[in-house]
Amino acid sequence: MKLLDKKTAGDTTRLVVFMVVTALATGLLVVVIGNFTFGSKTTYKAIFSDSTGLVKGDDVRIAGVRVGKVKGIEVHDRNQSEVTFDVLKTSTVTRSSEAVIKYRNLVGQRYISLSEGVGDTGRQPTDQTIPMSRTKPALDLTVLFNGFKPLFAALTPADINKLSYEVIQVFQGEGDTVSQLLASTASVTQTLASRDKVIGELITNLNDVLTTVANRDGELTSLILRLKEFIGGLKDDRQAILGSLDGISSLAVQTSDLVTDVRPGLVQDIKQLRRVTGNINAQGASVDKQLQILPIKLRKIGRTAIYGSFFNFYLCQLSGSVKLVDGLPDLKIPFPGGGQRCNASVLTGGNAERTAN
Template sequence: MTKSMLERDPLKMGIIGTVAIIVVLVLAFNFDRIPFVDRGETMHAEFSDASGLAAGDAVQVAGVKVGEVGSIKLSGAKVSVEFKADTGKQQLGRDTTAAIKVETALGRRYIELTPRGTGDLGGTIPLARTTAGYDITRSLEEVTQKVASTDKTNLSTALDQISSVAEELPPDLQSSIRGLSRLSETIGSRDDAVRQLLANSGSVTKVLADRNQQLVSLFGDGQTLFAALNTRAATIHNILIQARQVADALTGIAVDNDQTLKSALDQLNGVLDILNNNYDNINRAISGLQSFTTQVGEAVGSGPFFGVLLQNILPANISGQQSNSPGGPR
């Protein structure tokens, strides 16, 4: 038999209602993290190189995250990247481009989408409209190879031939040509040094490539260090706040006990004045104490006894001449 709302237990109804509200709020704040909820349109992009991109990396449009990378697969001579993007009202045209860029100093990458053109994107961005990430190691290797393969003798000859016609040129252009001529002479005279520099650059590039994982680990440790420093900074901040509170409390105590402290300080100043005025006497007493201590040590060290002479301990005329005193009656 169905009960009316008034006949049901209000405590149970309140608990059920509270739980339902909490569940709704949790789902609302974590809607984009629910695995079975579609968070955008699935798209694909073809790149010539993955450039360190990994699953879970962000997908951005104009600096705003709109999705994340799902999977990365090798497709022949290119890389196929699957990602989801929810651009809302922003339309991705048929000429939209994609580029792999660096997001952090530790090498984390992301895909930057640039909407272009009209119509529908079609779900796949071809290789012609994508750009792989910048790899400094590979770029250094290419520069080293290009410069090393340059015929410096022919380059120097060509620059010399250009400088030979400088006399027929306007003054401004003559100055530029003379600069090129001096550059040619410098390159020619430093040929061996340039070759050595390029060889060393190649060695540095190889070391960087061999130590890639160690560098990534080093940057990761640096991030841990910065996090620890931030934690210590908060601790130091709390210590400074507490020190300020202690200083304020001491200031209040000093204000409340101003007269008492003033009297005590005055007495202390008086004692210090007495000590300063008798500085020489104190020094003489200490000097005499040194010789006294030495003599007492010698007396005690002579055996299990010592003798002491106390002069004028009693007045000589206290009871007249005694029978046993020196010079007395026999």
Template sequence: MTKRRWMTGLAVAFVLILVAGGVLLFRTFERADRTYATAYFANSTGLYPGDDIRILGVRVGGVETIEAQPQQVKITFWVDDQYKVPADAQAVILSPSLVSARAIQLVPAYTEGPQMKNDAVIPQTRTAVPVEWDDLREQLTKLVEALQPVEPGEVSTLGAFVNTAADNLRGEGANIHHTLVKLSQAFSALGDHSGDMFGAIRNISLVVSALQDSTDVMRSLNRNLAATTTLLTDQPNEVRQALADMNAVAREVTGFVAENREPVGITADKLASISGALDESLGDLEQTLHLAPTQLSNFVNIYPPAIGGFAGAFSLNNFANPIQFLCGAIEAASRLGSEQAAKLCVQYLAPIVKNRQYNFPPLGVNPVVGAYARPNEITYSEDWLRPDYIPPGPPPPDTGPVPAGMPSQTPPMPDGGAALPAEAPEVGSTDLHDMMVPAGAGS
């Protein structure tokens, strides 16, 4: 008997385990095909777990749980995976009728873009709830109470407004009709130029944005204008004198132009022709301004001051072979018989210019030829020619013979005097190289 009870209990436990496993397996497979999300609403009146989740009125899921919070309601729902929902979808509680259960509508329907993932959250800013009938009735009651008369038998505020409007509009039907017609025409004109209107509004928006972005610049401009206005206010006499001087100058200029109208006109015409020529030669001017600084710098660099002459020479490439230069130009300019023209050119010009071939100009570019040197490169033949030479003083008076064995107070000086020790010329060799190259010159 005990064994039978034990087998019965074991069988019941096994059945319960199978049922629980089946339920758990069913719930697992059920959740596997669903996308769960959470939405927050201001309230959930009339909404219960199990109510529909719809897209375009078609049921695609259901409400899982509803959890009340201090300032909002948290609703967890699911959507079947076969239906795609936009990631930025909005949720709205619908009330199809006064008595039926409510549902949550997801808008808009998915077309393209990112999809809502599992455990997504829709904040309260993207949800909406319907207006309750009690709230609507309360607002209508307040409106009726505000419009009804204060005392019995008196005219209400709405009635007074209607009476005043009737008194003011009585007999003005034609004017009202004319006004409506003109308004219609004005709106039609605006509609025909809607593109221009929107363009003007966009441009105004750009100007306002630019002014907003330039706040610091505008503030600085206002400060400068204020400082200028203050300066002009503090110095009225100077401003008045400046305006008077400008007026006098304007009168003198007007008189000068009136007296010299014809010369001024001629000058203006010539200036116009010069300006036209400059405009036509704008490319040449740009090329000249581009190359001139470099060429002038090169020209300056060929003049070393130490030698007093130019270290370079002008080369006339086209005159190295003038026959080829001239006859080649004639052949290039000839359209018909160019070869014959070139032969005739060589035949007649060769006897004249065959001995006039120049690689360089026949005249030198150094009109003054001489040796220039720096001060430390000059050797003087006589010491007294040096600019810093100091002549010797007069000889000392004769004091008699000097006793033997005593040195003389003043050493004897050679004839003609001697230079100072710092100025004495260096003694070097007297070969041809040292005589031609100044002492102290660079190697």
């Protein structure tokens, strides 16, 4: 039992130590991530012409070191901003100190930078507000970058980010030198210069297109007017068009029903037509010969029916016999036909043809 108690006591001790260490590590992590500052603080107020982007909780820094944070922002005198912030008492804010709102990063976060000014070095009274003459608002990146739009159009996103960051740093006085900005600008201008021919051809082609459009201004205007009239006509006739579509739909249904009724017979006819074409193909030589002599036969038939809606035939030869009685010869009956017409050639339409017997 004592061994069990000692083991339990040991486990409990280790658990307590683990919980304490974990709590301390968690607290330290919260302090580091939250960037908390400890110690007594002094509250000040400053007037800015514009505090856009500055929010409660943003940093207050001196020489880049966080010494406080923004506690509140209110409207002052209708078109100004009053910012309340606190600073550690160990940090000195003098009567000549200047407060500037700067960009913390390209995302848009801002902070207040306090710097030592020229003049009175006495401590700033807490009941006095830093006037607007000693404050500066943040750089308006919208206006700045709008001026760089033509330049940014020729850059990659990585180059834009690099150039933007350097522009902000230089304008805020935190850049090492202006040479980095100039180097980036020179790289951009060199890239544009290397594409001068392409840009020139683009402008020339665009000029030709615009010239052609300008020369055909009348036709273009007429086309637009006619298109407008056409659209207006469609709008006025929309009821008739919709009605006709209904009629077309009904006709399609009825046609479908009709085709459904005749489909079996039509399928059978197509099958038989295939058999007919097969037979004709098998007798191809004979059919071709008959088609060749068909005009001659039609010409002869037409000649026999030339005197009306009947056929004329000339009997050239006829013979017959009558059987009288078995044992006696048959009685021959002669026909006195024939003559010169049966042997002569008849000239018709410039062609000599012999009348068939």
